[in-house]
Amino acid sequence: MVPTLSVDELSIRFAHRSGMLEAVAGASLHIEPQECVGVVGESGSGKTQLFLAAMGLLSGRAQVSGSIRFEGKELLGATAAAINRVRGSKLTMIFQDPMTSLTPHLRIGTQLAEVLVCHCGLSWREARGAAGRMLDRVRISDPKRRLNQYPYEMSGGMRQRVMLAMSLLCKPDLLIADEPTTALDVTLQAQIMELLRSARGETGMALVLISHDLGVIAGLADRILVMYAGRIVENAAADELLRRPRHPYTAELLKCVPSLSGPRLARMPTLAGQPPQPGEVLQACPFAPRCPRVADRCRVERPPLTGDSNAYVACHFPLS
Amino acid sequence: MNDPLLKVRNLRVEFGRQSAVRDVNFDLFAAETVGLVGESGAGKSTLARALLRLTQPAHGSVELSGLDLLKSSRVAMREQRRNLQMVFQDPLASLNPRMMVGDAIAEPLLIFEPGLSAVARRGKVAAILQRVGLSADIAGRYPHEFSGGQCQRIGIARATVLRPKLLVCDEPVSSLDVSIQGQIINLLLDLQVDMGMAMLFISHNLAVVRHLSHRVMVMYLGKLVEIASCEVLFAAPVHPYTRALLSAVPRIPPVADVAAAAPAPLAEASLAAAALAHGCAFRDRCPYALPLCASSVPPLSEIAAGHWVACHRSHETLNPLSLGP
Numbered sequence: 001m002v003p004t005l006s007v008d009e010l011s012i013r014f015a016h017r018s019g020m021l022e023a024v025a026g027a028s029l030h031i032e033p034q035e036c037v038g039v040v041g042e043s044g045s046g047k048t049q050l051f052l053a054a055m056g057l058l059s060g061r062a063q064v065s066g067s068i069r070f071e072g073k074e075l076l077g078a079t080a081a082a083i084n085r086v087r088g089s090k091l092t093m094i095f096q097d098p099m100t101s102l103t104p105h106l107r108i109g110t111q112l113a114e115v116l117v118c119h120c121g122l123s124w125r126e127a128r129g130a131a132g133r134m135l136d137r138v139r140i141s142d143p144k145r146r147l148n149q150y151p152y153e154m155s156g157g158m159r160q161r162v163m164l165a166m167s168l169l170c171k172p173d174l175l176i177a178d179e180p181t182t183a184l185d186v187t188l189q190a191q192i193m194e195l196l197r198s199a200r201g202e203t204g205m206a207l208v209l210i211s212h213d214l215g216v217i218a219g220l221a222d223r224i225l226v227m228y229a230g231r232i233v234e235n236a237a238a239d240e241l242l243r244r245p246r247h248p249y250t251a252e253l254l255k256c257v258p259s260l261s262g263p264r265l266a267r268m269p270t271l272a273g274q275p276p277q278p279g280e281v282l283q284a285c286p287f288a289p290r291c292p293r294v295a296d297r298c299r300v301e302r303p304p305l306t307g308d309s310n311a312y313v314a315c316h317f318p319l320s
Numbered sequence: 321m322n323d324p325l326l327k328v329r330n331l332r333v334e335f336g337r338q339s340a341v342r343d344v345n346f347d348l349f350a351a352e353t354v355g356l357v358g359e360s361g362a363g364k365s366t367l368a369r370a371l372l373r374l375t376q377p378a379h380g381s382v383e384l385s386g387l388d389l390l391k392s393s394r395v396a397m398r399e400q401r402r403n404l405q406m407v408f409q410d411p412l413a414s415l416n417p418r419m420m421v422g423d424a425i426a427e428p429l430l431i432f433e434p435g436l437s438a439v440a441r442r443g444k445v446a447a448i449l450q451r452v453g454l455s456a457d458i459a460g461r462y463p464h465e466f467s468g469g470q471c472q473r474i475g476i477a478r479a480t481v482l483r484p485k486l487l488v489c490d491e492p493v494s495s496l497d498v499s500i501q502g503q504i505i506n507l508l509l510d511l512q513v514d515m516g517m518a519m520l521f522i523s524h525n526l527a528v529v530r531h532l533s534h535r536v537m538v539m540y541l542g543k544l545v546e547i548a549s550c551e552v553l554f555a556a557p558v559h560p561y562t563r564a565l566l567s568a569v570p571r572i573p574p575v576a577d578v579a580a581a582a583p584a585p586l587a588e589a590s591l592a593a594a595a596l597a598h599g600c601a602f603r604d605r606c607p608y609a610l611p612l613c614a615s616s617v618p619p620l621s622e623i624a625a626g627h628w629v630a631c632h633r634s635h636e637t638l639n640p641l642s643l644g645p
Contacts, residue, residue: 274470
């Protein structure tokens with residue numbers, strides 16, 4: 001079976017006055033049809049850049065190498081026309097900030113219907129009808145009235161659901177959700193996650209869920225990728241990774257998620273230090289300065305990926 | 321028990337005809353951390369701002385060590401501000417981008433300790449910078465040079481340099497990476513022990529609140545609906561809203577029906593402002609609502625020592641499994 005998305009040896013660099021900054025360093029991943037993959041990492045780990053590259057939305061200054069194939073077709077270096085055949089219809093993305101992802105001066109109905117008119121060749125009339133039905137599906141009450149409203153008339157959670165509706169209109173094969181609930185309350189978060197779950201069940205699309213919070217990803221993902229400093233450092237089935245993390249970074253990250261059960265702690269578990277800053281010179285293993293298991297070897301020899309394509313880890317001394 | 325540090329009575333904040341905070345009563349004791357939880361729009365931040373008189377309440381009283389802040393003159397209120405400090409949600413936006421970090425932290429000292437020599441002031445700034453885990457020589461740098469977590473440390477340094485009696489933290493870790501949240505929370509806990517200050521910690525994340533609060537207050541559409549010690553609130557929550565909030569928190573390992581059990585979000589609450597005035601504000605989202613809930617406002621009453629609940633059915637044992645459809 002052709003993977004829905006395959007990324008091979010993807011590197012993304014930005015020119016900067018202090019030299020080249022590497023946002024993503026040789027990342028490879030494969031997403032199978034209908035699979036839900038969670039991607040975790042701290043701010044600056046490259047998780048968003050990696051998927052912006054897949055959408056062809058990187059800044060013009062970015063220098064990209066490697067390969068990104070969507071359903072077998074190469075996207076890197078493809079013409080805008082070729083990318084636009086899939087982008088927004090078969091390959092869609094929703095972003096963290098629902099406040100700024102909608103066009104402020106267009107009515108919700110226009111923005112939604114436009115997707116169907118452009119990609120699916122529907123008439124405006126048909127498209128508006130379909131847009132209303134989609135709003136209903138993402139549980140926005142009174143969709144007819146909402147279609148005539150502007151984004152500023154809606155709350156953050158409602159706008160995020162409009163974004164979700166927009167991304168689902170053309171029945172995508174892959175939806176990339178970048179921190180879809182980070183700006184939202186817990187109750188809204190639970191609702192958006194439930195909508196993503198049911199949308200996946202209904203359409204059979206593959207889903208990428210990007211977040212810095214393992215708790216958010218845990219409920220939905222089949223498989224989890226952990227990124228650190230532009231590299232994928234661990235990849236495993238979700239329950240395996242949550243139960244038996246192998247990379248020390250994954251283990252530390254898991255400890256940091258505050259829990260509702262278990263004993264109350266006098267102090268919160270922390271991950272010492274800061275994630276690497278852009279332009280910082282990295283050690284052979286970029287996690288070495290913060291790692292509780294660090295040894296001399298980690299500072300001189302880059303840890304290779306070990307394991308098979310379904311479960312691998314980049315660490316000289318993985319937890320067993 | 322000792323006299324409370326802060327006594328809030330019948331506090332009400334109105335914006336036009338809307339009430340953001342409706343008749344709130346609570347006490348806060350010295351060296352105590354109280355968590356304040358609720359969804360966006362519940363009035364948490366408005367309550368916090370009203371305590372500091374950054375928003376003028378419509379009526380009620382806020383007594384700090386016996387002095388009513390709302391009746392104080394501007395001059396007297398200004399003198400009290402050294403005892404009341406705040407840490408904000410967006411660490412970068414709450415620092416002046418054109419002010420060096422050292423100057424931002426020195427400003428409260430300039431205002432409240434004008435007799436201090438420049439050398440002594442620099443010494444105090446250096447000491448507090450080190451206390452919050454930053455190097456003293458960053459005083460000459462600007463906020464944009466720092467990460468979110470570091471900016472929040474700077475904000476905390478500015479808020480605690482005068483050793484306030486009460487520190488109000490409004491979602492101080494919500495915009496930070498999970499890995500950095502713990503560092504900031506531990507810092508706040510340490511500072512509290514050092515300085516003996518009381519802390520009001522506002523968050524929509526119950527899991528965070530659970531680890532650092534002595535007591536927790538749950539707020540819904542301008543009203544406090546449950547107040548309890550942290551142990552009691554998380555082990556045996558009574559108000560249906562508290563339970564609903566708890567059920568919405570994602571867990572590791574995942575609990576299958578978390579999302580399904582979660583209530584519709586507040587943004588969807590359809591009760592008109594007028595309908596809030598008579599009856600329980602949560603009734604349209606509550607799986608246990610009775611006709612009584614639409615006609616009479618449930619009072620906040622003490623169902624056990626220190627455990628206050630505003631629910632007509634708080635005396636019944638409501639089966640949590642029947643939450644949701």
